[in-house]
């Protein structure tokens with residue numbers, strides 16, 4: 001965490017919960033957020049698509065922001081089952097996660113597609129949270145840093161700035177496994193990502209861009225991760241489904 005970058009705590013609800021769960025979770029967070037005078041962090045929740053409008057209503061005016069878990073690269077058209085960034089923005093989203101490893105795996109998303117999605121999210125006026133991360137096999141083969149550099153080069157939107165783009169480093173082996181990256185592992189990759197960003201977008205923007213850690217972040221490990229020099233918050237899955245846990249993670253950030 002640095003004093004110049006405002007921490008971001010993002011909750012990725014994935015494909016979990018029905019209307020009553022979405023309402024309860026978002027209203028608990030909105031109530032807590034509304035009570036904080038000047039939060040030292042930004043908070044965003046990313047519910048499943050059918051819950052977005054409902055959650056938008058619940059969190060209105062609280063300071064908690066709304067995000068989508070994905071978006072199509074185009075604004076409209078014949079794409080059955082897809083959701084355009086313009087629609088997401090229209091229902092209240094100010095963030096969109098793109099390139100999550102579960103989408104890269106489940107839907108075969110390439111770096112080029114992730115880049116196009118991020119660019120579309122930005123064009124619609126949202127902040128793209130671009131996810132990258134190595135598998136256990138890649139890490140064991142000594143390719144953790146090179147994999148993340150390559151994904152970053154291929155997925156970073158063309159006109160990326162610290163204002164319209166956030167990077168999320170999510171080691172695939174740590175997602176939903178309870179196995180979290182050690183502080184040394186996290187800082188090594190985050191540092192390498194920032195160094196690569198310097199080459200891609202210049203030192204000034206790179207110094208301002210937020211890089212989140214994701215993968216089994218919990219109240220018990222969030223503090224030491226977010227305290228690392230190049231970790232600027234978290235993309236939280238499992239622990240984001242519990243208001244008290246998610247709030248505790250946010251408090252560890254600010």
Ligand code: PGA
Nearest residue numbers: 175176215216236237238
């Ligand atoms: P997890 O998921 O916190 O459940 O590991 C993180 C993510 O996939 O964004």
